[in-house]
Amino acid sequence: MARDPLKIVAECISEFGNEQKSVIQILTRVNEELSYIPAEVVDAVAEATGVSPGEVYSVVSFYSFFSSTPRGRNIVRVCSTISCAMAGQGDVLSALVEEFGITPFETTEDSFLTIEITPCIGLCDQAPAMLVNGTPHGNLTPEKACEIVRRLKQTNN
Ligand code: FES
Structure with missing residues (x-):
């Protein structure tokens, strides 16, 4: 609670x-x-x-890391700045949206997950990149990004 x-x-x-x-x-x-x-x-x-x-x-x-509306227990922030956009960020985001059934800035009904889009997170050399509960993940593919979030569901939620 x-x-x-x-x-x-x-x-x-x-x-x-x-x-x-x-x-x-x-x-x-x-x-x-x-x-x-x-x-x-x-x-x-x-x-x-x-x-x-x-x-x-x-x-x-x-500050984009602050929210005035309730979010999920886990927050995925997909970088949308130029290096990530050119390296396939759109495909990564689409895969997450499709797998977890929410659009950016929405939260799943069970409050497991919120997906957000964020400006550059300083991992341009590992684009496309995202933060999962503040932990950086780079060199993403759509499958790798979904697997990271799936594992989260299995281990702590
Ligand atoms: S542009 Fe995505 S981490 Fe910098």
């Missing part, structure tokens, strides 16, 4: 402090624990740090 978002915020404020510079640390922790940042967290962080809710929300919407 997911933890209380406001309890996580309170713990973060104890750990990181309630200054403006703590905003990203707090949001990062909440995003890691819940896979997204609920609206109530935006308000709580704003109140605790003195930053306006609009500014906190703009931080959430600016």
Whole structure:
């Protein structure tokens, strides 16, 4: 069961402090624990740090690794920048979409998986590439990408 978002915020404020510079640390922790940042967290962080809710929300919407909507327990981010696009990213993404039955930025009904598209993740020399729960995978083929996610399903979900 997911933890209380406001309890996580309170713990973060104890750990990181309630200054403006703590905003990203707090949001990062909440995003890691819940896979997204609920609206109530935006308000709580704003109140605790003195930053306006609009500014906190703009931080959430600016960074692609933050989400304001619930996501799956596992997040696959397929790079769509030029090196990966030229190396077959489209085929990799299509294979994942077909196998797991969701389009980019959707989540499976059982909350197992969210697929996202991301700008360059620094693995251009191993294009096409993706991050699976933050772990990099490169030199992908459609079959290799699907197998990585299938294994995830067998091992921890
Ligand atoms: S372009 Fe895909 S990792 Fe850089």
